[in-house]
Amino acid sequence: MADTTGRAASATNEIEIKRLSKVFWQGDAAFRALDEVTIGIRSGEFFTLLGPSGCGKTTLLRLIAGFEQPSAGEVIINGRQVAGLGPNARPVNTVFQNYALFPHMTVADNIGFGLRMLGKSAAVVRETTGRMLELVRMEAMAARKPSEISGGQQQRVALARALAPQPRVLLLDEPLSALDLKLRKEMQSELKRLQTETGITFVFVTHDQHEALTMSDRIAVMSGGRILQSGSPADIYNHPAERFVADFIGDTNFLDVEIVAVNGRAADVRLPGGGTRRASLPEGLSPSAGTNVTIVIRPEHASITDEAADFEGTVEDAVFFGTDTHVHLRLPGESRFTLRRQNTGAGAVALPEGSRVGVRVAEGGIQVLRN
């Protein structure tokens, strides 16, 4: 709101969202669908909003697209305040979850719609539509109606329609959720290819962690109308800052431990076996020695060892998964621990139930949580 010139502070951010809130009123009861969300989305990146159903992903997209007006806060696109601008005045296009293709128009007319509304000449519309049809490999279906093509094809048409006016930003609201697994995998790489080819900033919504991890340059994890953490997929996966993030993405071991010493962004923590190990601290957290915190250890960051074990556990069972085996352990103090062993050869040591094994955590495999 201090920004009176209309220019954003950071030129590299395509979208700047500042303390954005959206309140829905149901009679007298207020519901906060978005709660002071602040995030910058960089130019040309594949940015993913990841979170469970009802966490506010669609609401955030709608505020960016202009279908809804915020209750508070601001949206800046390409350095311009867009408050009060309708969807047709924003350089942003949307791929809707249900595709929302115009049923009374052909595939080609659907794709050309945006360009026609922008007042482009018939020649430009025809040429661009042709290029878009080629891009999504739908040349053969140009004259069909949306009801005459398959779900995956409708999806591609919706994508082409949104890309045709060459928006600065493409908003995609769970565009793959209606597709079956095989088609979804295909479309994932297709989307990634389109994003790299066009260089358009993608804001992609999903509640599928694998989709988010494999496709994104950066991910923002949302819950209850807030962004809990944002960063690269590896960053989010390896260094979750909150319990929710750790739990939502991947399999996780939570252990309650004591801080022994703190130095900078790292801390020494006392593991169940009594030994101390180095752990990473989340941003903004500097606990003092002696306090109790929760740490996260990913199952594949721990291994069974005979020497220099960090702690010991009793095998409850070992489940064979083909490429790896999940070993479930009981630790002293009744806590549970799961680790994952790569099945590298046929001669892996058997782990009978009740046997005691030593566990070693890989370097950098311990992350302290904020809560």
Next chain:
Amino acid sequence: MARARRNFSITALPGFASIAVLTFVLLYVPIATLVVFSFNEAASMSRWQGFSLQWYQAAFDNSQVREVSIRALWLAVTASAIATFAATLAALATTRTPKFPGQTMIYALVNQPLMVPEVVTGTALLIFFAGIKMQTGYTGMGYLVAAHSAFCIPFAYLPIRARLQTMDLTLERAAADLYANHFQTFRYVTLPLLLPGVLAGFMLGFVISLDTVVITEFVKSAGQDTLATYMLGQIRRTVTPEMNAIATLFLLLSAVVVVLFFILSRKRP
């Protein structure tokens, strides 16, 4: 027994068939009689003397019949068009805007002709228009057009609103997202998808206007008879098969329009 109870069907009730037959007889025998006797050679309503088209010929040759028919059709088309236009705007306002205070009130107002007895509306219009006639001296068709338009609005409104309510709102969002302004969104997305509803509304309004006697009787000035009021006037004097012939044609026209209405309102978006 248990099976019959589980698959309860109204057709299994005793007397269902006879009541159904009786209902259809009451509904359609008079109409069938009317149609049949329009082709009677004699002027009698009770004795069949042979097939003839002479009453149709007589109706076509009757300049008064021609005049009131043309007036009725012209009035129905004009009033229904105005009503459809107003009903479309009303339907858009009641389905495409956030809830505003007085929305239910507007709904009630739009549907007023469905709830108030026609004689009341007719009397009110008679008094109201009489005042205007006194002031302006104008005695043209304007009064009938206005009265019929208002009367037809709810009939046009209902199918249009029904259509709008089943229409996916994200289509209009998508249009706006693709740089269409409000008018373009309406012109290129909403209207084409709404068209079957609009046509259905127009046809319903058309039939209603063609049919209404009470309102017309109260509002019309001298020499402004429609087909409906003309027939009523004729029947009060003598009944000739000429009336049957006109009524049959009338029936045919209504049937065609109603069938079209059903076809259009069935078609899904």
